Amino acid sequence: MKLGVGKKPAADSPPAPTRIEAIGSVADRLEAAGVEHPEDEARALLRGAAGLTRLELALAPRAPLSEDESRILSDYAARRAAREPVSRILGERGFWTLDLTVAPGVLDPRPDTETLVETALSLVAGKHDSPLAILDLGSGSGAIACALLSELPAAWALAVDLSPEACAATAANLGRCGFSDRAYVVRGRWAEALQGGFDLIVANPPYVRSDDIAGLDPEVRLHDPALALDGGADGLDCYREIFGDLPRLLAEDAVVLVEVGFDQAASVAALLAVHGLQIERVARDAGGRERIVAARLAPSPT
Numbered sequence: 001m002k003l004g005v006g007k008k009p010a011a012d013s014p015p016a017p018t019r020i021e022a023i024g025s026v027a028d029r030l031e032a033a034g035v036e037h038p039e040d041e042a043r044a045l046l047r048g049a050a051g052l053t054r055l056e057l058a059l060a061p062r063a064p065l066s067e068d069e070s071r072i073l074s075d076y077a078a079r080r081a082a083r084e085p086v087s088r089i090l091g092e093r094g095f096w097t098l099d100l101t102v103a104p105g106v107l108d109p110r111p112d113t114e115t116l117v118e119t120a121l122s123l124v125a126g127k128h129d130s131p132l133a134i135l136d137l138g139s140g141s142g143a144i145a146c147a148l149l150s151e152l153p154a155a156w157a158l159a160v161d162l163s164p165e166a167c168a169a170t171a172a173n174l175g176r177c178g179f180s181d182r183a184y185v186v187r188g189r190w191a192e193a194l195q196g197g198f199d200l201i202v203a204n205p206p207y208v209r210s211d212d213i214a215g216l217d218p219e220v221r222l223h224d225p226a227l228a229l230d231g232g233a234d235g236l237d238c239y240r241e242i243f244g245d246l247p248r249l250l251a252e253d254a255v256v257l258v259e260v261g262f263d264q265a266a267s268v269a270a271l272l273a274v275h276g277l278q279i280e281r282v283a284r285d286a287g288g289r290e291r292i293v294a295a296r297l298a299p300s301p302t
């Protein structure tokens with residue numbers, strides 16, 4: 001019998017890394033790849049690879065990784081180092097109080113958009129138990145519709161998107177959150193085929209200037225669909241397309257809210273005014289930038 005040939009005895013193998021050691025080495029790799037918040041992201045990937053909650057990880061940070069967990073984590077780390085977002089790697093994103101599926105070819109919903117939800121809810125305060133009719137234009141993952149339906153128990157929503165992938169993702173997330181019986185999903189070009197009246201119209205349309213897309217972070221440029229980003233030469237094309245339909249669609253006392261780019265609030269407010277809407281509120285995101293414009297139909301002169 002030959003000794004020292006073939007597979008090494010298990011006793012000679014290096015010990016499996018602990019969870020905390022694995023987080024450290026993934027964080028180093030992500031930092032070298034230029035990823036922001038590498039430690040937080042490494043933790044999220046580890047939790048995803050090992051199927052752990054935050055609490056489970058906090059309670060047992062020195063548990064060793066299994067072979068399967070190490071293999072999955074190594075794949076996740078390579079993908080994140082190539083600048084694929086964590087939410088796409090894990091296929092999930094927390095939005096508002098909900099866990100949503102993040103589907104390929106569909107915009108990954110952003111925390112910024114929670115400002116739109118928060119502002120919308122404050123503008124319908126006092127009507128939270130009313131059967132409000134909501135229209136979500138460009139629904140993407142369905143994040144806004146799901147969040148609003150989660151807070152407005154008697155409301156129903158119509159979600160519209162031009163992208164078949166987005167329509168499927170909206171329907172899937174509405175189902176996942178348990179709202180399918182209060183929502184409809186339609187594939188279409190903004191509101192062109194719709195009739196009124198909706199009590200709450202929300203939209204987070206594409207608003208990036210076409211020339212700016214090449215300079216976006218790889219996480220956005222390479223993974224979010226162009227249809228969800230490109231707002232034309234000045235970023236305002238979609239607002240121009242949408243706003244002409246609003247007077248026809250808004251019910252009495254209805255409110256419309258749109259998300260805008262950080263330097264677009266004044267231009268978007270001016271476009272709303274052209275269509276007979278008056279600004280109700282301009283809300284700022286957590287960074288203090290004007291990101292939501294809310295408006296109502298101006299009272300007609302008597």
Ligand SMILES: C[S@@+](CC[C@H](N)C(=O)[O-])C[C@H]1O[C@@H](n2cnc3c(N)ncnc32)[C@H](O)[C@@H]1O
Pocket residue numbers: 107108109110113137138139140141142143144160161162163166188189190203204205206207227228229
């Ligand atoms: C910035 S994403 C917003 C997605 C989602 N509402 C959110 O906030 O995460 C814009 C969405 O508008 C959709 N869209 C782009 N052009 C459209 C059009 N002409 N008609 C309807 N939807 C459109 C895109 O497919 C995309 O899902």
